[in-house]
Amino acid sequence: MSIPNAATSEHSGKPSNKSSAQSSNDEPSLSANIQLENQYCANNYSPLPVVLSRGEGVYVWDENDKRYLDMMSAYSAVSHGHCNPRLVKVLQEQAQSLGVVSRAFYSNVLGEFLEKACSMIGYQKALPMNTGSEAVETALKVARKWAYQKKGVADNKAEIIICENNFHGRTIAIVGMSSEAQYRDGFGPFPDGLKIIPYADVSALESAITENTAAFLVEPIQGEGGILIPPKGYLAECARLCKKHNVLLICDEVQTGLGRTGKLLASEHDGVKPDGVILGKALGGGLLPVSLFLADDEVMNVLTPGDHGSTFGGYPLAARVGLEALRIIEEDQLTENSAKLGGYFLEQLKAINHPCIKTVRGQGLFIGIELDPAVISARKFCEMLMDEGVLSKDTHHIVARFAPPLMINKEQLDWAIAKIALTFERLGE
Ligand SMILES: *Cc1c(COP(=O)(O)O)cnc(C)c1O
Numbered sequence: 001m002s003i004p005n006a007a008t009s010e011h012s013g014k015p016s017n018k019s020s021a022q023s024s025n026d027e028p029s030l031s032a033n034i035q036l037e038n039q040y041c042a043n044n045y046s047p048l049p050v051v052l053s054r055g056e057g058v059y060v061w062d063e064n065d066k067r068y069l070d071m072m073s074a075y076s077a078v079s080h081g082h083c084n085p086r087l088v089k090v091l092q093e094q095a096q097s098l099g100v101v102s103r104a105f106y107s108n109v110l111g112e113f114l115e116k117a118c119s120m121i122g123y124q125k126a127l128p129m130n131t132g133s134e135a136v137e138t139a140l141k142v143a144r145k146w147a148y149q150k151k152g153v154a155d156n157k158a159e160i161i162i163c164e165n166n167f168h169g170r171t172i173a174i175v176g177m178s179s180e181a182q183y184r185d186g187f188g189p190f191p192d193g194l195k196i197i198p199y200a201d202v203s204a205l206e207s208a209i210t211e212n213t214a215a216f217l218v219e220p221i222q223g224e225g226g227i228l229i230p231p232k233g234y235l236a237e238c239a240r241l242c243k244k245h246n247v248l249l250i251c252d253e254v255q256t257g258l259g260r261t262g263k264l265l266a267s268e269h270d271g272v273k274p275d276g277v278i279l280g281k282a283l284g285g286g287l288l289p290v291s292l293f294l295a296d297d298e299v300m301n302v303l304t305p306g307d308h309g310s311t312f313g314g315y316p317l318a319a320r321v322g323l324e325a326l327r328i329i330e331e332d333q334l335t336e337n338s339a340k341l342g343g344y345f346l347e348q349l350k351a352i353n354h355p356c357i358k359t360v361r362g363q364g365l366f367i368g369i370e371l372d373p374a375v376i377s378a379r380k381f382c383e384m385l386m387d388e389g390v391l392s393k394d395t396h397h398i399v400a401r402f403a404p405p406l407m408i409n410k411e412q413l414d415w416a417i418a419k420i421a422l423t424f425e426r427l428g429e
Pocket of ligand 1: 075130131132133134136167168169170219223224252253254255256280281
């Protein structure tokens, strides 16, 4: 097989513009793997120029065997650490026993997984899907049907309220809810009945609610939006308003859930129990896409056989891994570790003084440093960090995110903190 673009980047030694970080070391040529991906993969991401080939715990290694501490954790999907041995073991065992049956039949694993999820998270029912986006779509469908059947909203009038700067995924309905021009442009038309209000603004919610409002869908902390933390009490006020007006409060905890912010659910920080919760990412233990929409019978029972589904949703492999992922979160006290080390991490980052730091914010092991774009882009900063052996990714060009696996220990964290501090020193004043 010929190597694409070999003449331009491999042989001439001229790095393409996709590999600006290459200029910071002495290797001018692009990895063959990067070339292959650039040639054959749709151009919908712009990865940092590192080719990962192995992972263990908080670490990943590139194809040249350079080690990195992963502060990205696949957008918080790797809370249990890379290739967690307990999860790999149950994955292998289950794969040798039964993989996929579809929901046309029962399996001997799905019930146990959902029982665990429902008792741990505190709901009567769960609907298994695969990706976070699918679970968000599920929540939207259930909320609309609930509005027609239980609330008495007139046909095709149900409204969903969402917040500016949200991130709920990438399907058509979901990007129809986005306020981000790039997520929407070129992909319309979008479904009706989606109403965007400012985030962290209780009175905006109150004025947006009508008799047709089915649900308010919100992230307790806006992750992709730049780790934006609303003021204390915001979610509690939203919950009060939703209850008053018979509107479902649905929290998208795909990223903030399962211990990431130092509580099992981020909504607990405000003492709120939403009417519906969406989980994903870490639920798959860093091995598989596993997502859930959870709600009580009163809401979930609007669905009847044939209303909704997914070939893979809740398949035995995913159910077995999801079950073990939940057990590990409890048994290894990942939530407690996130709270404890997250607090320490935040303090240490706040102690770094550099003129290009605008703010440092976070909750648990979910932290963002907002940089002054006039001095350095978050992307460039992440590339510099990468050279030091710490992987992170910018969100919204101005925030560098730090979300290590929740099983990180203090020694590993201290190592990363030193590297982050060093990177700021390298930036100069
Ligand atoms: C990542 C994410 C999603 C989408 O999950 P996918 O698995 O990428 O479809 C939805 N909501 C939030 C808050 C997320 O962070």
